[in-house]
Amino acid sequence: MAAWEKNVRRVIPYTPGEQPNCTDIIKLNTNENPYPPSPEAMAVLRNMDGELLRKYPDPTAGGLIRELAGYYRVKPEQVFVGVGSDDVLAMSFLTFFNGKKPILFPDITYSFYDVWADLYRIPYECQPLDNNFEICTEDYKKDCGGIVIPNPNAPTGVEKDLSQIEEIIAANSDVIVIIDEAYIDFGGESAVKLLQGYENLLVVQTFSKSRSLAGMRIGYGFGNEKLIKYLSDVKFSFNSYTMNPAAIAMGAAAVRDDAYFRKTIGNIISTREWTKRELARLGFVFPDSKSNFIFASHPKVPAVEIFEALKAQGIYVRYFAKPRIDNYLRISIGTDRQMQALITFLEQYLGENV
Numbered sequence: 001m002a003a004w005e006k007n008v009r010r011v012i013p014y015t016p017g018e019q020p021n022c023t024d025i026i027k028l029n030t031n032e033n034p035y036p037p038s039p040e041a042m043a044v045l046r047n048m049d050g051e052l053l054r055k056y057p058d059p060t061a062g063g064l065i066r067e068l069a070g071y072y073r074v075k076p077e078q079v080f081v082g083v084g085s086d087d088v089l090a091m092s093f094l095t096f097f098n099g100k101k102p103i104l105f106p107d108i109t110y111s112f113y114d115v116w117a118d119l120y121r122i123p124y125e126c127q128p129l130d131n132n133f134e135i136c137t138e139d140y141k142k143d144c145g146g147i148v149i150p151n152p153n154a155p156t157g158v159e160k161d162l163s164q165i166e167e168i169i170a171a172n173s174d175v176i177v178i179i180d181e182a183y184i185d186f187g188g189e190s191a192v193k194l195l196q197g198y199e200n201l202l203v204v205q206t207f208s209k210s211r212s213l214a215g216m217r218i219g220y221g222f223g224n225e226k227l228i229k230y231l232s233d234v235k236f237s238f239n240s241y242t243m244n245p246a247a248i249a250m251g252a253a254a255v256r257d258d259a260y261f262r263k264t265i266g267n268i269i270s271t272r273e274w275t276k277r278e279l280a281r282l283g284f285v286f287p288d289s290k291s292n293f294i295f296a297s298h299p300k301v302p303a304v305e306i307f308e309a310l311k312a313q314g315i316y317v318r319y320f321a322k323p324r325i326d327n328y329l330r331i332s333i334g335t336d337r338q339m340q341a342l343i344t345f346l347e348q349y350l351g352e353n354v
């Protein structure tokens with residue numbers, strides 16, 4: 001080891017899902033939205049004035065913040081935006097989890113949480129989900145340095161009842177509780193309505209899933225004004241210009257196009273419910289999902305084998321070789337046609353292999 005390596009901040013990075021460089025696959029591995037972004041958001045991109053790109057962007061991303069504040073009925077001072085919710089979450093870890101006590105999050109959850117905790121040297125303690133992949137409320141009622149819970153959880157898709165989420169927030173008034181709502185728009189109940197009652201609550205959402213803009217990298221968070229100010233102070237100590245002009249303007253246009261948002265979400269929910277029925281018919285078991293993916297296991301065929309067989313067929317889903325979940329596949333909800341192709345293949349494959 002070279003001497004300089006002793007001073008390196010070493011981390012084991014997060015591994016994102018595969019982004020293969022071909023268009024002829026059915027891509028159900030990264031929970032992207034199968035529908036294009038809002039036509040109004042696309043028009044903003046097409047008509048973007050080069051002058052806006054010549055200059056630095058608005059460091060406050062005011063146009064986007066105002067649109068989000070209006071839509072979600074909060075004050076602009078209660079909104080924070082970032083380069084995807086990953087950026088919002090990473091900034092939040094850095095800002096709020098600055099104590100000596102461990103932060104708490106589920107053992108089966110978004111696999112970036114432990115990476116950020118390690119990166120920032122934040123102690124953490126994972127709380128096991130029960131055998132139905134449910135978060136146990138009581139596990140989050142103890143002395144800790146903060147809490148982060150995705151609702152619905154990933155990769156399980158399981159939603160925790162908002163009254164239970166509120167219990168956790170209320171029991172932890174001394175620390176910040178982050179509710180990561182990346183998948184909330186697919187049928188869950190948002191904690192945004194709890195903001196008035198709890199100044200320790202930060203709700204984080206994203207444009208990547210329900211607004212079909214994963215490539216634009218837009219995330220946002222809501223909290224009380226003091227909390228958002230602390231978060232902004234850290235952000236402005238890190239990088240003034242996180243949001244580019246295209247992201248600011250397209251994000252605002254996507255929020256305005258509520259009819260398109262509701263229509264595409266409605267499609268995804270009905271495709272998800274159809275897929276649940278079909279997977280159950282083929283013998284798969286899965287916890288009920290309120291997200292845009294289903295976390296499924298087959299009692300007779302190992303998940304890794306199904307994963308490989310699907311991939312050979314050009315159908316990409318996500319497989320995690322991790323304790324407790326290594327016999328599950330996370331299948332994102334695509335278009336009706338994509339899901340029909342998945343089910344047709346699985347039916348034939350299971351017919352030959354069971």
Ligand code: PMP
Binds near residue numbers: 083214
């Ligand atoms: N939270 C959860 C639970 C997620 O699954 C994801 C998607 N990988 C994110 C946050 C981050 O999404 P993005 O940065 O695209 O907003």
